[in-house]
Amino acid sequence: xxxxxxxxxxxxxxxxxxxxxxxxxxxxxxxxxxxxxxxxxxxxxxxxxxxxxxxxxxxxxxxxxxxxxxxxxxxxxxxxxxxxxxxxxxxxxxxxxxxxxxxxxxxxxxxxxxxxxxxxxxxxxxxxxxxxxxxxxxxxxxxxxxxxxxxxxxxxxxxxxxxxxxxxxxxxxxxxxxxxxxxxxxxxxxxxxxxxxxxxxxxxxxxxxxxxxxxxxxxxxxxxxxxxxxxxxxxxxxxxxxxxxxxxxxxxxxxxxxxxxxxxxxxxxxxxxxxxxxxxxxxxxxxxxxxxxxxxxxxxxxxxxxxxxxxxxxxxxxxxxxxxxxxxxxxxxxxxxxxxxxxxxxxxxxxxxxxxxxxxxxxxxxxxxxxxxxxxxxxxxxxxxxxxxxxxxxxxx
Ligand code: SOE
Numbered sequence: 001x002x003x004x005x006x007x008x009x010x011x012x013x014x015x016x017x018x019x020x021x022x023x024x025x026x027x028x029x030x031x032x033x034x035x036x037x038x039x040x041x042x043x044x045x046x047x048x049x050x051x052x053x054x055x056x057x058x059x060x061x062x063x064x065x066x067x068x069x070x071x072x073x074x075x076x077x078x079x080x081x082x083x084x085x086x087x088x089x090x091x092x093x094x095x096x097x098x099x100x101x102x103x104x105x106x107x108x109x110x111x112x113x114x115x116x117x118x119x120x121x122x123x124x125x126x127x128x129x130x131x132x133x134x135x136x137x138x139x140x141x142x143x144x145x146x147x148x149x150x151x152x153x154x155x156x157x158x159x160x161x162x163x164x165x166x167x168x169x170x171x172x173x174x175x176x177x178x179x180x181x182x183x184x185x186x187x188x189x190x191x192x193x194x195x196x197x198x199x200x201x202x203x204x205x206x207x208x209x210x211x212x213x214x215x216x217x218x219x220x221x222x223x224x225x226x227x228x229x230x231x232x233x234x235x236x237x238x239x240x241x242x243x244x245x246x247x248x249x250x251x252x253x254x255x256x257x258x259x260x261x262x263x264x265x266x267x268x269x270x271x272x273x274x275x276x277x278x279x280x281x282x283x284x285x286x287x288x289x290x291x292x293x294x295x296x297x298x299x300x301x302x303x304x305x306x307x308x309x310x311x312x313x314x315x316x317x318x319x320x321x322x323x324x325x326x327x328x329x330x331x332x333x334x335x336x337x338x339x340x341x342x343x344x345x346x347x348x349x350x351x352x353x354x355x356x357x358x359x360x361x362x363x364x365x366x367x368x369x370x371x372x373x374x375x376x377x378x379x380x381x382x383x384x385x386x387x388x389x390x391x392x393x394x395x396x397x
Contacts, residue, residue, distance in 0.1 A: 122371025124199025
């Protein structure tokens with residue numbers, strides 16, 4: 001159970017939790033997920049480590065940010081992230097912006113002594129991620145890189161089984177993250193298809209999750225061989241337009257991984273797996289057992305154990321909603337399943353716990369060091385694809 005979710009039961013004593021002032025930069029997809037989580041935590045997880053006081057929200061479009069303010073319930077809005085960072089009521093900066101806007105606000109927030117949660121991937125490359133890591137370490141603030149899949153109960157159970165030795169010696173890690181939301185060549189450009197705004201394509205957006213799971217479940221990655229590919233070279237500048245703009249990132253990436261402690265792994269990430277929605281397969285094989293997880297079946301973990309009697313050996317489907325499972329005591333009765341948004345509630349609960357206690361989010365949560373090391377792997381994979389050679393990874397921190 002080390003480092004795994006342990007929460008108070010919903011019948012805890014009545015207490016007045018402290019409040020923490022939150023400033024959110026970026027109001028779209030992740031801003032919405034984070035805001036919902038901040039607000040909903042106390043409905044189910046009482047007493048919360050801290051109640052998020054939604055102080056300020058920032059975005060570039062004045063009309064849209066004003067609408068988001070009233071919809072999510074922030075006290076004020078601004079179009080200047082610097083103003084949000086300088087706001088004395090803001091104790092925590094939540095950076096939910098596109099990847100090119102992670103660096104500067106995070107550096108400023110650290111310099112202002114604010115605790116920070118930043119969306120993944122941390123930087124557009126390892127240099128940016130390292131600068132952010134050094135800034136938060138210098139400032140001594142609490143920091144978290146928002147790898148929300150660490151907060152899926154089934155994956156926390158997987159980690160527990162691996163750490164308890166139920167899989168024996170680990171041989172293989174396998175991740176395949178497949179989406180198809182942008183398989184249509186006429187689906188328009190967004191920041192996700194530009195190198196200057198995104199850094200990488202599927203590799204950064206999806207691959208960073210897979211690399212994080214690899215590191216969190218198995219351990220540090222020592223070398224990588226990779227191949228990246230762009231299938232759709234240009235896209236309409238906006239929906240319905242005849243004008244097209246070049247895509248400057250990958251649509252898909254493949255990799256071979258060698259872990260420092262011996263296991264080997266494969267990685268496949270793609271935005272062009274027609275029919276797949278958010279299919280994130282994770283498999284681990286060890287000398288005693290195996291695990292299988294797919295994000296489209298978020299509540300389930302398939303487990304094979306050679307220690308089972310021979311006549312019942314086979315993959316068992318575990319519905320990870322029992323009281324004994326991670327987060328099992330705070331949710332609905334067993335079998336009343338959880339969804340994707342709950343991962344953000346678990347994540348924010350964990351982050352607020354660290355903020356309230358002035359501590360770190362590790363080992364359960366991802367720190368900026370995890371974000372930096374993740375970037376080193378992604379950069380190595382891209383370099384390997386360019387050069388056709390295996391890349392031995394070095395971590396400066
Ligand atoms: C992209 O479609 C995306 O939303 C990622 O940005 C998220 O990180 C991932 O969880 C789901 O897919």
